[in-house]
Amino acid sequence: MAISLRNLSVDYSLPQGTAHALRGVSLDIEKGELLGLVGESGSGKSTVAFALMGLLANNAKVTSGTATIDGKSFDLTKRNATAALRGRGMAMIFQDPMMSLNPVFTIGTQLCEVLRRRSPGSDRKARVGMAEDALDKVKLSNPRRRMNQYPHELSGGMRQRVVIAMALLSEPALLIADEPTTALDVTVEAQIMREIIGLRDRIGCAVLLITHSLGLVTEYCDRLSVLYAGERLESGTVRQVQRQPGHPYTRMLFDCEVPIDRERQADASENRFTVISGDLPDPRRRPPGCIFNGRCDVSFDDCAVINPGDYPVGNEAEHRARCLRLATP
Amino acid sequence: MTDAISISNAQLRFGETAALDGVSLAIPQGTCFGIVGESGSGKTTLMRAVLGLQKLDQGEIRILGNPLVHSRAALKQRASFIQPIFQDPAASLSPRSRIRTLMNEVGTVLREPHAAMHERLRVILNRLGLPPGVIDKYPHEISGGQARRVAIARALLMKPSILIADEPTAGLDVSVQGDLLNLLQDIRRSDNITLVVISHNLAIVRLIAENAVVMRAGKVVEGGEVGSLFKSPREAYTRELLAAWPGVTQSKPTG
Amino acid sequence: MSGLVATLKRICSERDGRLGLAFTCLILVFALVGPLVSPDPNAIDIKARFAPPGVMHLLGTDNLGRDLMARTSVGTRYALTLAVMIVVISSVIGSLIGIVAGIAGGWVDRAVTAVFDIVNAFPPLILAFALIALYGKGSATFVLLVTVVFIPQFGRMARARAQTLRTLSFIEAERMLAVHPVTIVVRHYLPNVAGPIIVLASMNLPVVIAFEASLSFLGFGVQPPKSSLGTLIKDGFISINQSWWPTVAAALVLAIATLGATLLGEALRRVIDPKSAGVR
Numbered sequence: 001m002a003i004s005l006r007n008l009s010v011d012y013s014l015p016q017g018t019a020h021a022l023r024g025v026s027l028d029i030e031k032g033e034l035l036g037l038v039g040e041s042g043s044g045k046s047t048v049a050f051a052l053m054g055l056l057a058n059n060a061k062v063t064s065g066t067a068t069i070d071g072k073s074f075d076l077t078k079r080n081a082t083a084a085l086r087g088r089g090m091a092m093i094f095q096d097p098m099m100s101l102n103p104v105f106t107i108g109t110q111l112c113e114v115l116r117r118r119s120p121g122s123d124r125k126a127r128v129g130m131a132e133d134a135l136d137k138v139k140l141s142n143p144r145r146r147m148n149q150y151p152h153e154l155s156g157g158m159r160q161r162v163v164i165a166m167a168l169l170s171e172p173a174l175l176i177a178d179e180p181t182t183a184l185d186v187t188v189e190a191q192i193m194r195e196i197i198g199l200r201d202r203i204g205c206a207v208l209l210i211t212h213s214l215g216l217v218t219e220y221c222d223r224l225s226v227l228y229a230g231e232r233l234e235s236g237t238v239r240q241v242q243r244q245p246g247h248p249y250t251r252m253l254f255d256c257e258v259p260i261d262r263e264r265q266a267d268a269s270e271n272r273f274t275v276i277s278g279d280l281p282d283p284r285r286r287p288p289g290c291i292f293n294g295r296c297d298v299s300f301d302d303c304a305v306i307n308p309g310d311y312p313v314g315n316e317a318e319h320r321a322r323c324l325r326l327a328t329p
Numbered sequence: 330m331t332d333a334i335s336i337s338n339a340q341l342r343f344g345e346t347a348a349l350d351g352v353s354l355a356i357p358q359g360t361c362f363g364i365v366g367e368s369g370s371g372k373t374t375l376m377r378a379v380l381g382l383q384k385l386d387q388g389e390i391r392i393l394g395n396p397l398v399h400s401r402a403a404l405k406q407r408a409s410f411i412q413p414i415f416q417d418p419a420a421s422l423s424p425r426s427r428i429r430t431l432m433n434e435v436g437t438v439l440r441e442p443h444a445a446m447h448e449r450l451r452v453i454l455n456r457l458g459l460p461p462g463v464i465d466k467y468p469h470e471i472s473g474g475q476a477r478r479v480a481i482a483r484a485l486l487m488k489p490s491i492l493i494a495d496e497p498t499a500g501l502d503v504s505v506q507g508d509l510l511n512l513l514q515d516i517r518r519s520d521n522i523t524l525v526v527i528s529h530n531l532a533i534v535r536l537i538a539e540n541a542v543v544m545r546a547g548k549v550v551e552g553g554e555v556g557s558l559f560k561s562p563r564e565a566y567t568r569e570l571l572a573a574w575p576g577v578t579q580s581k582p583t584g
Numbered sequence: 585m586s587g588l589v590a591t592l593k594r595i596c597s598e599r600d601g602r603l604g605l606a607f608t609c610l611i612l613v614f615a616l617v618g619p620l621v622s623p624d625p626n627a628i629d630i631k632a633r634f635a636p637p638g639v640m641h642l643l644g645t646d647n648l649g650r651d652l653m654a655r656t657s658v659g660t661r662y663a664l665t666l667a668v669m670i671v672v673i674s675s676v677i678g679s680l681i682g683i684v685a686g687i688a689g690g691w692v693d694r695a696v697t698a699v700f701d702i703v704n705a706f707p708p709l710i711l712a713f714a715l716i717a718l719y720g721k722g723s724a725t726f727v728l729l730v731t732v733v734f735i736p737q738f739g740r741m742a743r744a745r746a747q748t749l750r751t752l753s754f755i756e757a758e759r760m761l762a763v764h765p766v767t768i769v770v771r772h773y774l775p776n777v778a779g780p781i782i783v784l785a786s787m788n789l790p791v792v793i794a795f796e797a798s799l800s801f802l803g804f805g806v807q808p809p810k811s812s813l814g815t816l817i818k819d820g821f822i823s824i825n826q827s828w829w830p831t832v833a834a835a836l837v838l839a840i841a842t843l844g845a846t847l848l849g850e851a852l853r854r855v856i857d858p859k860s861a862g863v864r
Binding site for chain 1: 367368502503504505506507508510511514518529530531532533535536537538539555556559560569570571572573574575576
């Protein structure tokens with residue numbers, strides 16, 4: 001097993017009280033696998049990435065959680081637990097590539113810096129060659145010229161390619177991509193996703209793709225985990241979850257997606273969009289029972305009282321969901 | 330019947346780049362019209378030109394047959410025909426004014442008696458599912474969803490016959506975006522409003538609009554009735570856009 | 585009002601803010617209460633000239649035996665009144681000009697910016713001498729002069745804010761509703777420009793106080809027998825061989841006033857950070 005995250009809980013202290021952003025979230029990613037972590041705003045999906053990288057804000061506190069990366073175990077409740085892994089064992093792609101790029105250095109300088117940190121003794125010329133090679137691999141046109149350009153001279157998609165090239169050079173065991181294509185056009189999104197997959201195939205790392213888009217996950221990922229209000233409600237392979245969503249939330253989320261091939265009906269009342277009514281629960285006071293209870297369309301009395309465990313869906317071992325209906329067949 | 334909006338040969342350059350490069354299109358009254366394109370396609374610039382927020386270098390825009398003129402008198406007249414719904418409707422509420430003040434401004438513009446305006450407002454708020462008490466709040470005191478509805482209520486208070494929505498679902502979760510789109514569809518049908526939806530989301534436009542155009546680099550690539558436009562696109566670019574769309578498709582096995 | 589209380593609370597939450605607030609309150613009390621409890625500031629008592637600080641004269645007397653406590657507090661009140669008046673007038677005028685320039689753009693904007701540049705091109709003291717040569721000495725000239733000198737600062741800030749606001753959807757929404765332009769400026773631009781302008785105004789108060797003192801010191805500000813901090817320092821300076829405390833007393837008040845206002849202004853800026861001020 002390449003990467004495993006066990007029982008991650010994160011609190012934010014806010015002026016109005018303590019908000020529980022994550023409650024006991026666990027994830028497993030095999031080497032060479034793309035895991036999609038799907039969640040809407042307020043689900044805490046980015047907090048997972050920041051907790052792993054040790055980049056949480058000052059008012060955040062990891063109350064429990066361990067990460068195992070390449071056989072080594074890290075206690076995430078300690079500050080800077082994974083500092084040694086940053087940039088080597090782990091790399092991160094942000095929604096805004098400028099979070100990873102320094103605006104005052106050229107692309108070449110920044111790529112060579114990654115190589116210099118990985119192997120300090122290496123030859124400068126060799127590093128430049130490797131950097132150019134990496135830019136070529138992520139299909140950035142004219143790599144030699146790009147090496148001397150500054151980040152502001154590139155478009156959003158090109159900058160994201162540079163960040164992927166940086167990740168490629170640092171050869172991480174785990175690549176975390178937090179909404180890497182949200183700010184990009186669909187055609188560029190498809191290209192960037194192909195580059196991320198290409199990177200995974202080249203260095204065989206595990207990839208955690210954090211996104212709000214089920215479409216992106218079903219298109220590109222091997223497995224997916226669904227996060228809602230700080231809790232993981234379902235996990236399984238994309239095929240399994242798509243064929244038979246174990247949790248009502250997952251099913252409703254799939255229903256909300258507008259398929260590109262859904263056709264318009266002449267009767268306008270048939271062109272309705274699906275909605276999940278209701279609001280997220282208060283992150284400061286978790287209601288008893290199932291976290292999704294207030295918005296669920298198939299809930300029953302016990303749902304308000306019993307907090308469901310993680311039950312297998314069907315007879316597939318890897319596919320699990322936290323819904324009481326699975327416990328009482 | 331005259332078209333709600335007709336644009337002929339709209340041209341606009343920002344320095345070296347052509348934001349609009351000879352755009353011509355006609356939007357029939359009472360229909361929903363989609364404008365799709367990626368960033369830099371000129372779709373937002375086109376909307377701003379139609380609203381009179383952006384002057385064209387060349388070309389003509391007619392709203393309900395009347396040429397668009399940049400004068401205060403013309404703006405005043407146009408305001409009661411055509412209203413925008415901005416990309417972040419919540420941000421279209423002035424942050425330091427009470428919602429009541431913002432609504433009263435509409436009454437002042439329309440020279441409508443206070444009581445009559447508030448009676449209409451009461452009906453509109455009720456229809457949008459907003460509590461009457463919302464008008465005594467400041468925009469930052471209400472939720473994002475409510476602010477979005479308040480902005481729409483304010484536009485509706487002008488009794489427009491054309492609504493232009495710029496990326497209405499940008500930044501919204503899938504579980505709530507449908508709510509806004511259903512609302513827009515309902516308003517459009519019950520008030521017989523011409524609705525123009527500008528979006529990068531092809532799937533939504535396909536479902537909500539009767540006709541649509543695809544824009545790229547300031548030009549209209551192709552356009553027509555959505556059924557045929559999306560089912561059998563003539564242009565390679567439209568096919569590329571459709572192919573790149575990630576997603577849950579109906580044709581994939583689901584059972 | 586709750587906003588004001590919250591702002592004060594946040595100012596008090598740090599040392600510099602508390603210090604600034606304390607100094608400012610001290611000076612305010614001194615300027616407001618001092619003249620009420622002291623003898624006539626212009627009463628001459630030759631027998632008691634150059635009296636050291638004591639029970640009769642808390643800060644001693646000057647070369648004509650006038651009570652320095654009274655003269656200093658009157659001078660402080662005068663300096664504060666002038667400073668507040670000047671800052672208020674120049675910030676209001678500057679904001680309006682700046683907003684109009686920012687909204688209008690084009691030649692209006694260029695003309696306004698050019699005028700601002702021209703005003704700023706002259707060192708304030710040189711400009712002061714020129715104006716005094718033209719119109720003579722006196723408070724009116726002084727107010728006019730300093731107001732004119734300070735308008736560009738406020739104008740520039742308001743212009744920059746207005747340029748940003750102009751592109752925001754809520755201003756565009758107002759325009760699309762055909763709301764009257766004057767209403768838009770007063771109701772939607774002004775409140776959103778006010779934050780940084782208030783901060784700038786509070787930081788300019790000490791500058792104006794010091795400027796008034798320096799002009800009066802040079803003899804171009806307040807005319808005798810009225811007193812101001814500048815004239816007090818000057819008068820004390822002339823007779824510093826006989827007694828040093830008049831100079832020190834007035835200078836100390838000036839130092840506390842400017843330091844207090846500066847610290848308070850800085851604290852206010854941190855609370856209403858220009859970046860987060862305005863649109864939220």
